[in-house]
Amino acid sequence: MGSIVDVARLAGVSPATASRVLSGSSHAVSQATRSRVEAAAEELDFVPNALARGLLKSRAPIVGVIVHDITDPYFSEIVRGIEDQAEASGYLVITSSSDRIPAREESYVRLLRGMRAAAVLFAGSGIRDEAFEERVARHLTAMERYGAAVVHLSPSARGPALVGVDNVAAMAEVVRALAALGHRRIGYVGGPEWLYVAADRERGYRNALAEAGIEMEPQLLVRASFDQAGGADAAERLLRADPRLTAIACANDLQALGVLDRLAQLGVSVPDELSVTGFDDIPGASRTTPSLSTVHLPLRDLGRSGFQQAEKILAGRRPHRRLLAHELVLRRSTSKPRRAARVAAEMPTELVAP
Amino acid sequence: MGSIVDVARLAGVSPATASRVLSGSSHAVSQATRSRVEAAAEELDFVPNALARGLLKSRAPIVGVIVHDITDPYFSEIVRGIEDQAEASGYLVITSSSDRIPAREESYVRLLRGMRAAAVLFAGSGIRDEAFEERVARHLTAMERYGAAVVHLSPSARGPALVGVDNVAAMAEVVRALAALGHRRIGYVGGPEWLYVAADRERGYRNALAEAGIEMEPQLLVRASFDQAGGADAAERLLRADPRLTAIACANDLQALGVLDRLAQLGVSVPDELSVTGFDDIPGASRTTPSLSTVHLPLRDLGRSGFQQAEKILAGRRPHRRLLAHELVLRRSTSKPRRAARVAAEMPTELVAP
DNA sequence: TAGCCTACTGCAAACCTTTTCCAACCACGG
DNA sequence: CCGTGGTTGGAAAAGGTTTGCAGTAGGCTA
Numbered sequence: 159m160g161s162i163v164d165v166a167r168l169a170g171v172s173p174a175t176a177s178r179v180l181s182g183s184s185h186a187v188s189q190a191t192r193s194r195v196e197a198a199a200e201e202l203d204f205v206p207n208a209l210a211r212g213l214l215k216s217r218a219p220i221v222g223v224i225v226h227d228i229t230d231p232y233f234s235e236i237v238r239g240i241e242d243q244a245e246a247s248g249y250l251v252i253t254s255s256s257d258r259i260p261a262r263e264e265s266y267v268r269l270l271r272g273m274r275a276a277a278v279l280f281a282g283s284g285i286r287d288e289a290f291e292e293r294v295a296r297h298l299t300a301m302e303r304y305g306a307a308v309v310h311l312s313p314s315a316r317g318p319a320l321v322g323v324d325n326v327a328a329m330a331e332v333v334r335a336l337a338a339l340g341h342r343r344i345g346y347v348g349g350p351e352w353l354y355v356a357a358d359r360e361r362g363y364r365n366a367l368a369e370a371g372i373e374m375e376p377q378l379l380v381r382a383s384f385d386q387a388g389g390a391d392a393a394e395r396l397l398r399a400d401p402r403l404t405a406i407a408c409a410n411d412l413q414a415l416g417v418l419d420r421l422a423q424l425g426v427s428v429p430d431e432l433s434v435t436g437f438d439d440i441p442g443a444s445r446t447t448p449s450l451s452t453v454h455l456p457l458r459d460l461g462r463s464g465f466q467q468a469e470k471i472l473a474g475r476r477p478h479r480r481l482l483a484h485e486l487v488l489r490r491s492t493s494k495p496r497r498a499a500r501v502a503a504e505m506p507t508e509l510v511a512p
Numbered sequence: 513m514g515s516i517v518d519v520a521r522l523a524g525v526s527p528a529t530a531s532r533v534l535s536g537s538s539h540a541v542s543q544a545t546r547s548r549v550e551a552a553a554e555e556l557d558f559v560p561n562a563l564a565r566g567l568l569k570s571r572a573p574i575v576g577v578i579v580h581d582i583t584d585p586y587f588s589e590i591v592r593g594i595e596d597q598a599e600a601s602g603y604l605v606i607t608s609s610s611d612r613i614p615a616r617e618e619s620y621v622r623l624l625r626g627m628r629a630a631a632v633l634f635a636g637s638g639i640r641d642e643a644f645e646e647r648v649a650r651h652l653t654a655m656e657r658y659g660a661a662v663v664h665l666s667p668s669a670r671g672p673a674l675v676g677v678d679n680v681a682a683m684a685e686v687v688r689a690l691a692a693l694g695h696r697r698i699g700y701v702g703g704p705e706w707l708y709v710a711a712d713r714e715r716g717y718r719n720a721l722a723e724a725g726i727e728m729e730p731q732l733l734v735r736a737s738f739d740q741a742g743g744a745d746a747a748e749r750l751l752r753a754d755p756r757l758t759a760i761a762c763a764n765d766l767q768a769l770g771v772l773d774r775l776a777q778l779g780v781s782v783p784d785e786l787s788v789t790g791f792d793d794i795p796g797a798s799r800t801t802p803s804l805s806t807v808h809l810p811l812r813d814l815g816r817s818g819f820q821q822a823e824k825i826l827a828g829r830r831p832h833r834r835l836l837a838h839e840l841v842l843r844r845s846t847s848k849p850r851r852a853a854r855v856a857a858e859m860p861t862e863l864v865a866p
Numbered sequence: 867t868a869g870c871c872t873a874c875t876g877c878a879a880a881c882c883t884t885t886t887c888c889a890a891c892c893a894c895g896g
Numbered sequence: 897c898c899g900t901g902g903t904t905g906g907a908a909a910a911g912g913t914t915t916g917c918a919g920t921a922g923g924c925t926a
């Protein structure tokens with residue numbers, strides 16, 4: 159119903175000519191015919207069948223984005239950036255929340271491959287899992303064979319991100335800032351160890367500690383899931399492991415929110431007794447109480463830039479690795495260590511009668 | 513490269529047979545041939561071309577979701593629900609952020625139509641704009657003609673949502689609760705008037721007021737964009753319009769966040785001087801200070817349910833309108849009116865010497 | 867005026883699956 | 897031995913678009 163041959167017939171030309179007008183081909187078509195075809199298309203409310211076109215070009219005007227959870231503001235910001243850029247080029251964006259489950263991620267990539275998506279962008283970090291990585295790699299190379307672009311926005315088994323931020327350096331800055339405030343006993347809430355990005359941020363923590371001449375104490379490093387529940391849980395474990403802690407750096411804003419929540423429940427005041435930092439600067443990080451010190455990541459730019467790289471690859475040009483600037487933003491959840499307050503809360507008698 | 517005929521050749525059968533095995537057809541195929549085909553497909557790492565299949569069925573295994581902004585937690589929750597349900601059925605989800613710009617929404621729907629998407633779900637409210645509505649309607653009927661399902665999760669030009677919540681009743685509950693606390697001068701921050709859902713919620717406000725015997729005062733109703741900036745701005749306008757206000761109901765959580773922010777800047781304490789309510793219960797509504805009273809919407813269920821309806825339509829069954837339960841959740845941003853505190857702040861002398 | 871070039875247009879094949887016939891085959895009962 | 901019916905597999909068409917190749921006409925040059 160309503161194909162290009164109908165348009166051609168109405169315009170009194172061959173389907174070939176109609177196609178050349180409607181698909182923006184560079185093939186010469188006289189102005190007169192062109193107008194007739196356009197009028198016919200308009201009249202018939204014709205919209206070309208992207209499936210047929212894609213079948214022929216062996217590539218659909220679709221870009222797939224693999225995220226961990228679209229509900230996580232970190233990812234929705236990135237997706238939005240991709241969307242904005244993609245819409246301008248007439249691409250549609252498919253989002254797929256893997257929940258960090260390898261099988262689910264593979265299933266999505268396979269679906270995307272079947273659909274002959276023009277590009278697939280991995281917004282989230284790669285997952286360390288051998289069998290799975292191999293299966294995904296197979297799909298990816300198959301996709302590249304038909305001309306698709308593959309872009310990583312985070313480190314993965316394939317190596318560092320094609321466009322991303324320097325997670326190691328950024329986390330080092332955070333911890334360095336904490337050390338500069340006078341903190342020595344700095345706890346760290348890391349992400350799952352099977353997430354490449356978590357490893358990077360953890361490395362930043364270790365580096366900064368070494369650089370500041372602070373010995374890394376194993377019990378000060380705990381790992382948790384990249385969400386609020388993980389953070390809340392980790393805060394408790396950390397406090398139990400070392401009550402003399404004066405700061406907690408989190409690998410993630412969501413974790414930091416969880417830490418803040420749990421600390422409030424526990425009656426530990428931030429930043430007086432404990433400084434807390436996050437990472438990512440998701441919208442909402444500035445609305446916590448106290449507002450969260452974190453590192454701002456240009457998430458939307460990351461998405462935009464990622465799609466641009468994909469386009470570049472599709473155009474046959476060689477992409478170049480790109481690092482986006484991050485920025486340390488110190489808000490109210492960090493301060494100099496003031497352990498007195500903490501001690502006061504714990505043993506008031508000592509202070510009242512010195 | 514690597515089509516079903518290669519698989520057929522390797523298995524020593526015709527493409528027809530291979531197709532019958534691989535596409536789960538009901539046509540009988542002996543177990544022996546079946547196994548041979550499956551082995552061949554595995555061997556060749558064959559993934560069927562969804563474009564070719566879609567071209568034939570004139571429908572791609574894709575569902576498009578039109579949202580206003582994927583970055584808004586309201587929408588990302590819905591999308592997640594749709595995704596979860598869609599993945600189980602082998603559908604891919606395309607998200608499109610229209611930013612409430614009619615032209616952009618139309619462009620997305622057109623793209624979806626070209627792609628022969630099996631379904632399109634409108635997560636956000638319809639936009640009141642005649643020319644635009646007509647153009648979108650044309651696309652939609654064209655889609656329905658080729659068998660696509662169209663589902664609205666919010667009121668639109670086509671009428672009430674196919675699956676949604678009762679916005680009128682829910683907002684009425686909020687305002688009724690405020691009235692029950694003793695509030696009489698209740699300001700209302702509405703959404704843009706060209707958004708169908710905003711009209712519904714506003715109606716709820718008016719209804720509750722009438723029901724409580726409170727006369728509706730025009731200057732107590734202001735309209736603003738459905739985001740934080742809108743809320744912040746509206747708070748100020750409302751306060752200027754009537755300093756004796758004791759409560760502000762917002763059409764939206766995001767607006768309420770903006771109101772809370774601005775009120776804090778202005779030094780107005782919530783809920784002592786002013787009660788504030790939101791609507792939607794986005795994640796984060798419980799983390800504000802004070803935590804936000806609002807109405808909880810089962811967003812993820814809404815998405816899930818929406819996709820189910822779409823599937824039902826695709827299966828040829830008649831969908832039935834479905835209302836999901838909402839729930840009023842009173843947190844700390846609401847209390848009885850305690851105007852004394854407010855007056856004290858403004859005119860201390862009067863109180864000190866009565 | 868012949869010949870060539872340019873600008874334009876049309877034909878038909880190709881992209882990859884699915885699906886409708888049809889044919890072949892088997893076993894079985896009459 | 898033949899007809900019947902069920903099972904299995906193949907040939908071919910269809911779905912909508914793009915594109916290489918070929919063809920036409922008109923204009924320009926020599």
